[in-house]
Amino acid sequence: MSIKKDRKILDEVHDVMRLHHYSIHTERSYTEWIKRYIHFHNMSSRDDLVNGEQKIEAFLTHLAVNQKVAPSTQNTAMNALLFLYRMVMQKPLNEKIDAIRARPKINVPVVMTREELSSVIALMRGTTQLAVKLMYGGGLRISETIRLRVQDIDYKMKAITVRCGKGNKDRTTTFPSSVQPILENHLVNVREIHQMDLKDGYGAVYLPHALERKYPKAAKEWGWQYVFPARNLATDPRGGITRRHHIDPSVLNKAIKTASRKAGLTKRISAHTFRHSFATHLLQRGTDIRTIQALLGHKDVSTTMIYTHILNQGGQGVVSPLDDLGI
Numbered sequence: 001m002s003i004k005k006d007r008k009i010l011d012e013v014h015d016v017m018r019l020h021h022y023s024i025h026t027e028r029s030y031t032e033w034i035k036r037y038i039h040f041h042n043m044s045s046r047d048d049l050v051n052g053e054q055k056i057e058a059f060l061t062h063l064a065v066n067q068k069v070a071p072s073t074q075n076t077a078m079n080a081l082l083f084l085y086r087m088v089m090q091k092p093l094n095e096k097i098d099a100i101r102a103r104p105k106i107n108v109p110v111v112m113t114r115e116e117l118s119s120v121i122a123l124m125r126g127t128t129q130l131a132v133k134l135m136y137g138g139g140l141r142i143s144e145t146i147r148l149r150v151q152d153i154d155y156k157m158k159a160i161t162v163r164c165g166k167g168n169k170d171r172t173t174t175f176p177s178s179v180q181p182i183l184e185n186h187l188v189n190v191r192e193i194h195q196m197d198l199k200d201g202y203g204a205v206y207l208p209h210a211l212e213r214k215y216p217k218a219a220k221e222w223g224w225q226y227v228f229p230a231r232n233l234a235t236d237p238r239g240g241i242t243r244r245h246h247i248d249p250s251v252l253n254k255a256i257k258t259a260s261r262k263a264g265l266t267k268r269i270s271a272h273t274f275r276h277s278f279a280t281h282l283l284q285r286g287t288d289i290r291t292i293q294a295l296l297g298h299k300d301v302s303t304t305m306i307y308t309h310i311l312n313q314g315g316q317g318v319v320s321p322l323d324d325l326g327i
Contacts, residue, residue, distance in 0.1 A: 009038075009046065009049075009084075010034065013027075013088050014027065016088050020087070021208065021209055029076060030079070030084075033076065033081065034080055037080075041055055041058075041059070049085075049089065052081075056081050056082075056093070056097050057098060058099075059099075060074055060077065060100070060101075065100055069102055070102060071101065071103070073102070078099075108306070108309070108310065109276040109280075109306060109307070110268055110273050110276060111280045112265075112267065112269065112277045116263065116265055116267075117277055119263040120132075120259045120263050121136075123258075123259040123263055124259045127186065127247070128251065128252055128256075129255075130182055131145050131228055132255075132271075132274060133179045133182075134148070134183075135271065135274045136274040136275075136277060137174070137175070137178075138173040138174055138175060138176065139173055139275050139279060139282075139296050140160070140162065140173065140275065141165070141166065141275060142249050142252055142271035142272070144165055145228070146226075146228050146247050146252070147246055148227040149163075149223065149225065149227065150187065150223050150225050151223035151224065152227075153175060153183070153227070154175065158174060158175045158177055159174065160172070160173050160175045163208075164208060165297050166297060169297060171297045183227075186227075187227070190229060191222065193229060194222065194225050194229075197233070203220045203243075203244075204220045204243055205220075205225055205245075206236065207219050226244075226246040226247075228246055228247045229245070229246060229247065230244055230246060230247050230248070232244075253270070253271055256269060275296070276307070280307050280310055280311070283307050283308065284311065289305065292304055292307070
């Protein structure tokens, strides 16, 4: 891919990321880290990007020592800068980057008991409650939940197809049949919204990977519509097209936070807690670890094994020696 010399480097970052179908969230994140890197070194021209290994090393060390960022934050910054040099500048980094790394911390996933989970869900209403039920029932990430399309749910096969999940991978997970009546009723209302959008000259949703050019009419078809559409139309920041997107993740996050507070839980509950609880509860039922790995979409089974450690703690594992004293 040829890159014009007179263009701004950040414009090229946007172009390359869109060429390789990166999500808009990743695009924004990488762009922000590249901006911070440029400002940190007071760069004013492309020539200032030379000796990338040493400059990246200094920047990452600054993040760890002075900014005290989390390891995941430092890794994101490094990935953004590697993308800049390798994919945009087309200048692979040959030397080792030996920066001071943020100290990794092993976090045990927060898991709710079935009783806690039931109390939180019971305190939610409408669309957010349905979304959380699907999130827990299928072990979905919040991003996967809000991006669900109507055609991704198969009632007869009791399956949810997750498209372009983490790592740009598709997978199939279980569909909780108990929510089918509620979901069908919800989709009746969604279809009415879609029909109104079509009547007003809209109704086309975003389609990934140039499918809109290959299938010009698909964007307006019912099967491609989002299960959880946004309340209002919005302008796509990439294409400038006005259309209805999916709901923002903040809608679910706020509802979960409110419900967990009302339930009186002291645990730090987030949207991902429902995914952790899904995996843990399946293990408690005796589901094979490899099956859970496939349902969650983990690349390595070692990632899934963290849930076996949860089962070996507290009441699921060793009995406190104090209990043996009988006092």
